[in-house]
Amino acid sequence: MIKTEYLVIGSGIAGLTVAHLLSEFGEVTVITKGELKSANTYWAQGGIAAVLAKEDSFESHTKDTIETGAGHNKESAVKYLVENGPKAIRLLESIGVKFQDEPVLEGCHSIPRVWRTSDFTGQDILNQLIKVVQKNKNITIKENTEAVELIESGDECRGAFIRIGEKTELEPIFAKQTILATGGCGQLFGRTTNTIGSGGDGMALAVNAGLDLKDIEFIQFHPTALDKEDNGRYFLLSEVLRGFGARIINQDGIQFIQKFDKRGELAPRDLVSRTVFFELMNGPVYLDMRHIDARLIKNTFPNIYKRTKEYGFDLINDRIPVTPVAHYACGGIPVDLKGATKMPGLFALGEVACTGVHGANRLASNSLLEAVVFSLAIAEVIERSVPMDKDKDVEVKDIKIPVVAIEDIGQIKAYSQRLGKIMWKHAGIVRTSGGLEKAKKMIIEIPARDYRIQHRQLVCYKIIEACLKRPHSLGTHYISEELT
Ligand SMILES: Cc1cc2nc3c(=O)[nH]c(=O)nc-3n(C[C@H](O)[C@H](O)[C@H](O)COP(=O)(O)OP(=O)(O)OC[C@H]3O[C@@H](n4cnc5c(N)ncnc54)[C@H](O)[C@@H]3O)c2cc1C
Known part of the structure; x- marks a missing residue:
């Protein structure tokens, strides 16, 4: 029987950041469904939004977030996110993440505010987090281990029933605090940028334990994924490309987003996605960077350039066929400003959670930020909680291990x-x-x-x-x- 002080479910930016922070207070077990790197975080290209530049302000970041969220955001959560942004960046820097000197522009940000390490920022951050947690003696990592159900004791959460690899039996991991960091649910939609593990598991676990979901109708569709399916997902052509001047054109070579919004390619993602969706009924839609200096493209987007080439397209010389795709769950399991759900002993953070920050639409690059800011918040409450008495505290008598059907x-x-x-x-x-x-x-x-x-x-x-x-x-x- 496994007992741990803190059980973290998921190994994206949310899971590994919170694991790193909680390891200061006790023993952490991280379980993850696939390999450590199998997470949406790994594929994040754009970067992380934060107010660090002199000409920027908390007010401006707050305003942009709320305007993009169609005013549906929880204002206190937005302020909390934005004001803790610099602290989140410092935390990432403290584990060795190296951001570039200048931020870049993405849609609906009033000024360049998105900090990146490269054009594969998520990968760089996750690699760094993996290095740190793998070295940490207080953290046990279990790959290919899936949470199937939460353990309930009275009204409290006491860990999770897990399935290891292809085993047909479940087993319990008991924990004093359980942190769900299982990511989003893009895989529920036929076209998505999301990795195979993003099927909304954490949301299902929470609902099965009696919790509600909030704002889950707000699924963000990204307008520009490369229109070629690859193992159940579509490769993203980041909004930063459009921040650099990439155009969206129709089969006649005409830019058409401007007809609907003067911000054109950098209008809110929902509007751009819808406009592309309707234009696709007339013929293919392309992302076009052919007017941009070739060296600039290669130097600024080396990974996206290389990857696109592997799919048979050249960012410098070709128009790239694009499709809108399901990209991000703005809602999820409702949590307070400390990441706590309504179920004692259960926290949720990252894309699986609904902090209220994103409202009805997420401002680009606020999600990596949210995962780090709320990891800090969870660590702060847990630091103040009473440490576990390993023998007495976690024991749940007469636990009934659920039997699950397993199909091929x-x-x-x-x-x-x-x-x-x-x-x-x-x-x-x-x-x-x-x-x-x-x-x-x-x-x-x-x-x-x-x-x-x-x-x-x-x-x-x-x-x-x-x-x-x-x-x-x-x-x-x-x-x-x-x-x-
Ligand atoms: C292509 C792409 C580009 C993006 N670009 C940006 C960007 O530039 N900036 C930005 O801010 N955001 C971006 N996003 C969004 C952002 O990457 C995600 O919202 C964020 O990484 C989510 O982090 P997470 O830790 O919550 O989830 P994830 O990184 O998805 O991690 C979830 C983890 O939970 C595990 N898991 C799931 N179910 C179970 C289970 N039942 N049991 C055990 N483990 C489980 C998964 O295997 C995975 O390890 C992008 C997203 C995509 C897909």
């Missing part, structure tokens, strides 16, 4: 793809009441025996219910007719 991976894949198609078509960029109702029925009809399908089905259902409860378009939630 081909079947799981087929059902996941079916769910993905339904969600993309009916709960994607443009939603209608009829489509959402239809999707609800189709989702329930999928025979969910395996826990993985049950989890996905549950979160899809919750997203659709949330969409149906919001009769007017707001932020990323766009319906083409009023619901009756």
